[in-house]
Structures are given as structure tokens and as C-alpha cells.
Amino acid sequence: MDCLIHPTYIPNVAHFVAMVNSDSVCFEVCDNYQKQSFRNRTEIYGANGKMALTVPVKYTQKNRQLYKDVKIANDDNWQLHHLKSLQSAYSMSPFFEYYIDDLMVLFEKRFDYILDFNHHCFDILLDSLQLEISINETQSFEIEPVNKKDFRALVNRNYKVNTFEKYTQVFTEKHGFISNLSILDLLFNEGPNTELYLKKQNI
Template sequence: MNSLIYPTYFPNLAHFWAIVNADTVYFEVSDNYQKQSFRNRTEIYAANGKLALTVPVSYSQKNRQLYKDVKIANEEQWQVLHLKSLQSAYSMSPFFEFYIDDLMPLFEKQFEYILDFNLKCFDVLQNALQFKINPTHNSTFELEPKGKTDLRNLAKRNFKVPSFQPYTQVFTEKHGFISNLSILDLLFNEGPNSEMYLKQQLYIK
């Protein structure tokens, strides 16, 4: 399968399922930016349930912008908030201490553009998961791509995907299993088993 997907902020499990099960990964980087998507949002499992972490961006719906041209609104100090949220949610998870040092540079260095930041997140996650994929960045936008499985809808927050098989999460006893969270939820809870878990899931046709 050749998968065409958007690079997103700490992609959810559906995104990473598409990545690890693809023969070739194509990143959509030539489209117009759209609000209300996972391009600048990820969801984690906090003490009170699902928690959304959103990277603030400088964007106006009136003037269309390419995804690659949308800037992060760094004056909002969002990195401090997101790091604290991750520490609060996952400090008791089995593999938090093992991976957090790899992630720290993402919260210590400011990035100007959301696309560049998302691509860096993906690079860091590749190293953490110990697999190497070299995505191809498309140079033109295709409404109906040829020779690729179009999974760009996975970036839509309201796009429904089937539930994944449960794994143990920090707050399972309080709120039950929450499916399709950020890859960080799987990584902190399952560690080196994360890639195998994703390859065992059978859900996208």
C-alpha cells in the first residue's frame, strides 16, 4: 500500500497505522491549510479523560495559506503547557522516563512553521520507535491521487475510524480504554512493543 497522509502534530494511532503498514509513505505538503484538524492538534489521556493539546497558529480563514506557510504563534508559550500536560498524564507510565529525553528538544526549541515542526516530531518519533521510513513529500496537490491510497481524511477531527484493540493505559481503571489517541500514549505505555502492536491492527481497508 502506498499511503498519502498529512504530517500532523504527534500523529494519532490511525496515522501511524497507515505509516508502519505502508510500502511507501507520501506526505501531503502542498495543500491549503485547514482549521479544525489534527495538523496542529493531538489528543492524550489525562487524569480526567481525553485532553486535546493544540499548537496555536497565526492563520486567517479569509486568506488561504499553504500548509507550509502557516506560522506558529509562539508568543502563547504553548510548549510549556504541553510539556506539563504530558508530564502530568504520563509520568507514571512504564516508558515515560525512557522516552521523554528524546522528546525534550521539541519543547525547548521554537519552530517558526507548523509543517516544519510536525516533520521534526515525526523524525523524533521514528528514532524513538527505532524504525526508519523516508517519506516522499509531494510537490503538487492532487485532488484524486493516482497510485496512492488517499488517507488524508485521517487529519480531520470528525473522521471516524474503528476502535483499536485495547492496551493498558495509565487511567484505564478510571475511564476505560480510549482509542486512537496520540502515538505518545502508545509509546509511553507499550514502549518497544508499539510498532508490533500497530502492525497487528487490521482496520483500514
């Protein structure tokens, strides 16, 4: 069955589990933007435990905006901060050097809209993961979608998903296993085994 899901900033493991185990993926692009979600946030494993990387956006709750119309606040050099955080967290991981060059465009090229940026993140990750996923987009917003499995709730930070199978993380000995982080945590630690891992998991 098709999977209906939000495009997010460097999606977490749960998002990819939903996508690789579906026949095709439909991105929800007709919704109103909601603050404090994974639309502009990803979580990595730093030296002190879970760490959030957030893309700053220009958005006010007073005037509802469509997700596709929300702009990135590029006043501060947030991309450099995110890159340095990834380097600090994963430079000692087995596959960091193998994949980081493919990802550099995300931290060097300026993007104006968060939805466009998230689409680009996904395209880059598909290439890195060597995944073939059929993608389309919504044409209108449906509260109850037809003929699609609705995974849109995964975008909410407080949505509870299963704890996934453990794999070795850089700081496992210090803080233990942390489930459902950014797909980059899995990719940098598991490399080519990432796709097989994703297909074995359930949400």
C-alpha cells in the same frame, strides 16, 4: 502501496497504523491549511479523560494559506504547557522516563512554521520507535492521487476510524480504554511493543 497522508502534530495511532502498514509514505505538503484538524492538534489521556493539546497558529479563514506557509503563534509559552500536560498524564506510565528525554527538543526549541515542526515531530518519533519508513513529499496537489492509498481524511478530527485493540492506559480503571490517541499514549504505555501493536491494527 504508498500511503498519502498529512504530517500532523505528534500523529495519532491511526496515522501510524496507516504508515507502518504501507510500502512508503508520501506527505501531503501542497494543500491549503484547514482549521480544527490534527495538523496542529494531538490528543492525550489525562486524569479527567481525553485532553487536546493544540499548537497555536497565525491563520485567518479570509486569506487562504498553504499549509507550509502557516506560522506558529509563539507569543505564549505553549510548549511548556504541553510538556507539563504530558508529564502530568504519563509520568506514571511504564516507559515515560525511557522516552521523554528524546522528545524534549520538541518543547525546548522554537519553531516558526507548523509544517516544519510537524516534520521534526515525525523524525523524532521515528527515532524513538526505531522505525524505518521511506518518506517523500507531494510536488503538487491532486484531488485523486494515482498509485497511492489516500489517507488524507485521517487529518479531520471528525473522521471515524475503527476502535483499536485495547492496551493498558494509565487511567484505564478510571475512564476505560480510549482509542486512537496520540502515538505517545501508546509509546509511553507499550514501549518496544509499539511497532508490533501498530502492524496488527487495521483502519
